[in-house]
Amino acid sequence: MSTRRVVTGFDENGKSVFVSDEQLEGLLQANTTLSSVWRSNGRLQIPPKVPVEDGFGFPTPGGAWVLAWTIPPHSTAGEDQAGVTSAGELPSGGAHATDSVDVNVILSGSVVFELEDGAERILEAGDSIVVNGVVHTWRNRGASTARVLSVIFGADRRAG
Template sequence: MSFRRVIVAEPDGSAALVADSEIARLAAEGIDPIWRTDSVPEVPNPGDISDILGFPDPGGVWVIGWILEPGRIGNSDNGIVVMDEDAPGFHRTDSVDVHVLLEGSLVLELEDGTEIALGAGDTVVVNGNKHRWHNRGEQTARAIVTICGASRTNRQEI
C-alpha cells in the first residue's frame, strides 16, 4: 500500500489544493517521498520532490512514508544512509528524525544494545545517534518520518 500525498498552500494568496496523488515509491527500498525542501522552509511551498536522494542539509526538511516488511532489519544500502559494514543496519545521520508508527511494530536498537519495542501510535525522535530498525512482527510496519537536516557538533547536551 502506498501513501497518499495531499498538499495545500496559498500559491495566489488564497488556500488551494496543490497536490493530491498516490506516491510513487523511490528506488530506495521502502521510502515514499511526501514533501521536501532542501533549505529552511518558506511558504507557500508546494513540496516538489526532487530527484536528489539523501538527507537534507541543515535547515532542510524531508517528510517520507517508510515501510519495513516483517522479519527484516532496516539494512538496505539504498544510497541514502551509509550503513556500518561491521554491524548490518546500524547507521547515523546528520538529522533529527521524528518517526510516527502508524501500523505494525518495530524495535529500535541502539549502539549499546538497548532495544525499544514500538507499536502503532508511538513516536520516536532520533537525534543523529547510531541505531538500527528491526521488524520482528508479523505485519508490515508503516511510519511517517519527518527528517530535519542538522549540523553535527562534538558536544552533546541532554
C-alpha cells in the same frame, strides 16, 4: 506501498487552494519501501515552491524531509534478500547515524529500535521516537509490515 499526498497552496489571487492530490510511488531499497512526501534543503517558505520537490537523501542543516516507509515482517530495514545490510545514503541501510533530528511515528505494526550497544525499545502503532543523530537499526520482528512516518530535520553535528 503507495502514499497519498495532498498539498495546499495559493492561487494567483492569493486564495487558498489544493495544489495537488496524488499517489506517490515508493522507491524500493533492498527490502524497505520509501516514499518522499515533502522535502526542503533550506528554510521553508509560504507559499511553497510548486511543484513540491520530490527526492531522497538527507536534508542539509535547516532543511526538512518527510518520509513514509515500511519494514517487512521478520526483517531489518535495508536487508537484502541474502540477509545482508549495508549503510547507504538513505535511512534504511542497516546500522547508521545521520546529521539530523528525526521525529518518527509508528503508523502500523511494530518495530524494534536498536542502539549500537544492543539496547533496544519496542515501538507499537501510535508510539513515537525522536532520534538525535545516534547510531541505530530498525527491525521488524512481527508478522505484519510496519509503516513509519519520519520527519527529518537536517542538523549540524557538534563535537562532544
